[in-house]
Amino acid sequence: GAVVSQHPSRVICKSGTSVKIECRSLDFQATTMFWYRQFPKQSLMLMATSNEGSKATYEQGVEKDKFLINHASLTLSTLTVTSAHPEDSSFYICSAGGAGTPYNEQFFGPGTRLTVL
Amino acid sequence: AQRVTQPEKLLSVFKGAPVELKCNYSYSGSPELFWYVQYSRQRLQLLLRHISRESIKGFTADLNKGETSFHLKKPFAQEEDSAMYYCALSGGSGQNFVFGPGTRLSVLP
Secondary structure, three states: OOEEEOOOOEEEOOOOEEEEEEEEEEEEEEEEEEEEOOOOOOOOOEEEEOOOOOEEEOOOOOOOHHHHHHHEEEEEEEEEEEEOHHHEEEEEEEEEEEOHHHOOOEEEOEEEEEEEE | OOEEEEEOEEEEEOOOOOEEEEEEEEEEOOOEEEEEEEEEOOOOOOEEHHHHOOOEEEEEEEEEEOOOOOOOEEOOOOOHHHEEEEEEEEEEOOOOOOOOOOOEEEEEE
16 A cells, blocks of 8 residues: 655654654655644544645644645645644644545554654 | 544444444535544554445445445454544545544453
């Protein structure tokens, strides 16, 4: 199946700094990438939909100036958490899919655990 | 608007018992339905998709358009089935992918 990678897998940063998380589709071109947030033992919460070459679509309640998403190529999307605060600590997961994937399904990255001190 | 509901947050069954994880959806069109599974400390992975009508790890799911349901079933649960299960819907072309809230399945020995 298709492979999606995320980097870094774990990051610890100080409050007020910015953190960039990369999501790559390794063996297919993803026209669409999704960014999720997951709290312990809870469901995925969709943050935004990222379409290659255009602005991301953010879900209600997600601050677009705080969570900057860039999808500059068909294999890479980045999520930057700007001026991170402890409440931003969470597990961030990306998925990639689109017309190039079988059955239009989503393939998930392993996630990035962000801890803001 | 698209929506996926999973009424049970937690479902506990004994090993060898049948299990059914419920999923209902709302969508004005012909959706594509999926079940994803997340085992402890692993990434989400596709379990099965309605379009291929397959059975994976003994699980099956039938799309019932009349009841707008896509329940996941297995006749004899195993302890290794314990995981978080998500029902998901796609509006086509990979756009508008919506997940349900998930059901945590716990299979007791």
